[in-house]
Amino acid sequence: MDLIDLARALVLERHPDARAAFLGGSVLTSRRTDRSDLDVVVLLDGPPAPYRESLRYGTWPVELFVHTEDSWHSFVTPEIVRRNSPLLWMCAEGALLLDADGTGDRIADTAKRLVTAGPPPVTDTALEDARYALTDLLDDFAACTDAGERLFVVAELVRRSGELALLTHGAWAGGGKWLARRLEPVAPDLAARLDEAAQAALRGAPAGLTSLVTEVLDAAGGPVWEGYRRSGPRRTA
Numbered sequence: 001m002d003l004i005d006l007a008r009a010l011v012l013e014r015h016p017d018a019r020a021a022f023l024g025g026s027v028l029t030s031r032r033t034d035r036s037d038l039d040v041v042v043l044l045d046g047p048p049a050p051y052r053e054s055l056r057y058g059t060w061p062v063e064l065f066v067h068t069e070d071s072w073h074s075f076v077t078p079e080i081v082r083r084n085s086p087l088l089w090m091c092a093e094g095a096l097l098l099d100a101d102g103t104g105d106r107i108a109d110t111a112k113r114l115v116t117a118g119p120p121p122v123t124d125t126a127l128e129d130a131r132y133a134l135t136d137l138l139d140d141f142a143a144c145t146d147a148g149e150r151l152f153v154v155a156e157l158v159r160r161s162g163e164l165a166l167l168t169h170g171a172w173a174g175g176g177k178w179l180a181r182r183l184e185p186v187a188p189d190l191a192a193r194l195d196e197a198a199q200a201a202l203r204g205a206p207a208g209l210t211s212l213v214t215e216v217l218d219a220a221g222g223p224v225w226e227g228y229r230r231s232g233p234r235r236t237a
Contacts, residue, residue, distance in 0.1 A: 008097045019043045020104030021097040024090030037061040083119040084173040135223040161216045168220045
């Protein structure tokens, strides 16, 4: 049984009344590994949706995302604001497993339109906050003498440099492996350069990472520290 048939069988076994279902994620691509799981989105009329469940179906690990059409929108909308919506991408790029009443086509069309439209414009505040955080980390890195601290500072420098590069390009964000994948279209060599520079930094050669992080900062408008100010929430009487 191929993966499409397997995922469809899972959906019909657990939710025979499903309105629609999608199989998404790396498992459909050349990036699939022997540890890949099946990311399955199911659309129902009502309860028990919405819920998320991790399970095993046969030999396959499965991440099941079960929604109504309304809950799908209620989850996707704030995720778009945060510039990172795995649920949106699973339906935009995934395989439509079943579509009982047109819900699948409707959700797929909406997801593709939203993905193509891109995330909201980057605000000056968000960009400055990201520049400040990276500038501050770079200062910590320059003064770091403890090997344990250096490990975590380097890891944060790599992550935040990737995130700032995505903000600078107005691109969708991502976490973990998806941060590297989101960088590919807008900064194709950045992940590899960060990897090389980070490994060198952990071996005691920090100059390359400092230079590369500074390059990312400069592309975003430069370092930010002195003069940075944010007001906190104020209580009202």
